[in-house]
Amino acid sequence: MDNQAYPLPSSLFPLANALSNGIALHRDGQVLFANKAFSQLTGYAPDDLAKLDFWALFPPEVQAEARQRERLGPDDEPVPARYEALVQTRQGEARWVELSLSQQAVQGIATTLCILVDITDRKRAEEALRRVHTDLEAQVENRTAELQQAKASLEDDIARREGAELELLKRYAELTELNCLLHETQQQLVQSEKLASIGQLAAGVAHEINNPIGYVSSNIRSLQDYITRLFQVLDVYQATEAALPDAARARIDKIKHEADFDYLRDDIHELIRESAEGTERVRKIVQDLRDFSRSDTAQQWQAADLHMGLDSTLNIASNEIKYRADVVREYGAIPLVECLPSQLNQVFMNLFVNAAQSIPDGRRGTLSVRTGHAGEQVWIEVEDDGCGIPSETLDRIFDPFFTTKPVGKGTGLGLSLSYGIIQKHHGKITASSTPGSGTLFRITLPVHQPAEPGTPE
Structure with a gap:
């Protein structure tokens, strides 16, 4: 192909051949000019290109749109087009190119200017990146599926444990009724x-x-x-x-x-x-x-002086109380009470220790113990000026295993056992509290235990 036969000023031939991008001019598919970079990229010599239909180098979808653009009328505004296409070189190698087309009038002849940029390395890098992205997405999906499965397994395990705990509490409640x-x-x-x-x-x-x-x-x-x-x-x-x-x-x-x-x-x-x-x-x-x-292995009921039991228990608990509170005794005149003394002492101990522990560090509190007699009943009150009990938990303090103390500081059995002991004595134990002001426990006991059915009076 003689470059001099092309409708291109001869002075532009060296400049066009020096460019790294492929440049070609064609009219109606006939190649009028191609620089060295275009020949190297397609694998066709200039003479071979002159014998080819220019569009045969490109995929059909690119051909259709590009040909449509070439059929624009003389009054239409030419619009440059840019495509990415896979080109088969003469050697059979597939290479990605970026094809730019624009209509140009060269020495009065309407032609189409084609610029080819080799983007094979970029496309390969993009493809490698897509593969990595796809692999990562697959790994994320797999990991997400594993985590969801582990979460479901953990939720099932938690549900089973909660069910077991509920069943345990239910069993305990049933046993306490026997x-x-x-x-x-x-x-x-x-x-x-x-x-x-x-x-x-x-x-x-x-x-x-x-x-x-x-x-x-x-x-x-x-x-x-x-x-x-x-x-x-x-x-x-x-x-x-x-x-x-x-x-x-x-x-x-x-x-x-x-x-x-x-x-x-x-x-x-x-x-x-x-x-x-x-x-x-x-x-x-x-x-x-x-x-x-x-x-009290023999469970022997006896008439006991509750004041003696209170004093004895305060003496035993003094190490827990003396560093936190002053004890105020307000004893009234009460008769001997038929009871199991050591079990009532255990109730007193729980109330005294709880009262002392409710007083915040940094200040000294007061623990008041009062007694009185009304008819065939006696009453004992234990009051502190500690931190008090919130109203939402006050109704639960006698429940088994319920505690507001930190882990390892309480079993949650003290008040529950105290409630059971007072019930066993046919008495009543109640609590009233104001958060920030203190708590009052009141125990009411009969002076004489009622006769068991079938027991001669």
Whole structure:
């Protein structure tokens, strides 16, 4: 193909051949000019291109639209067109090109200017990117499906566990309605709650302390008697000092002054008295501890002084209370009450400990204990000025296993067991509370237990 035969100024041939993009001019499919880059991209020599239909190089869908554009009338505004197409080179290699078409008048001849840009590498990169994107989407879909499956499995497991918990609570409620199992369960749980309140080793420690305290108390009484006798002897010696020689009296006076004899004589009685009071207090604490820890295995009802039980329990709980609150006793005149004393002591213990623990850190509170008598009933009130109980949970405080304390700080059985014990005594326990102001528990008990059916009066 002789470039000079093309309708293109000869001065533009070197410039066109120097371009890296393929450039060609055609008219009605006949190639009039093609630069070197166009020949290299298509694989056809210029002479071969002159013999080809230009559009045979491109897919049919590109041909149809491009030919339509070429048929625009002379008054129509030519619109440049740009296509991406897969071109088969003469060697059979498929290459992606970007084809730009525009109508041009060259030396008075209407032609179509074609510019080819090789975009094969870009298209391959895009295809690789699409494959990666597709793979990632597939992985995301697979992972999402796995997570959804795991979520469904977890939800099923949670539902099963919740169902099991509900079934457990239902079973517990059913068991508590059976009197024969209720008595046995309460005995075990009451004893367990005692151990949780005063410590696992309380009863054992009390037993171990009791014997040596007995020795010490007995020895202090004997020591007091011995010292009294010794002072009687000293009084006799002191009465005879006037008959002694002056030198002997001076020596005795010096020794008595150095030993501060008069102070020792007065203080030794006070020391023995304080020691006796201390051992008596220890003995009382040990006795309270033993009484509190003793299990009512025989379930023997007896007439008991509730004031004694309250004082004994306050003494046992003093370590829990004394750093948080001052105890105010407002006891009224009440008769002896037929009861199981140690079980009522357990109720008192739960109320005292709960009251002390409800008082916030940083301030000292007040724990008030009141008693009274009305007809054939006695009442006991335990009131604190702690943080109080919210109204939405107040109705649930006697439910088994319900607790507002942190995990590991409470079993949720204390008030439930207390409620059961009071019910067993044919009494009533109620609670009223104002959040931020404190809580009041009131227990009402009959003075005499009603006779069981079939029991002779």
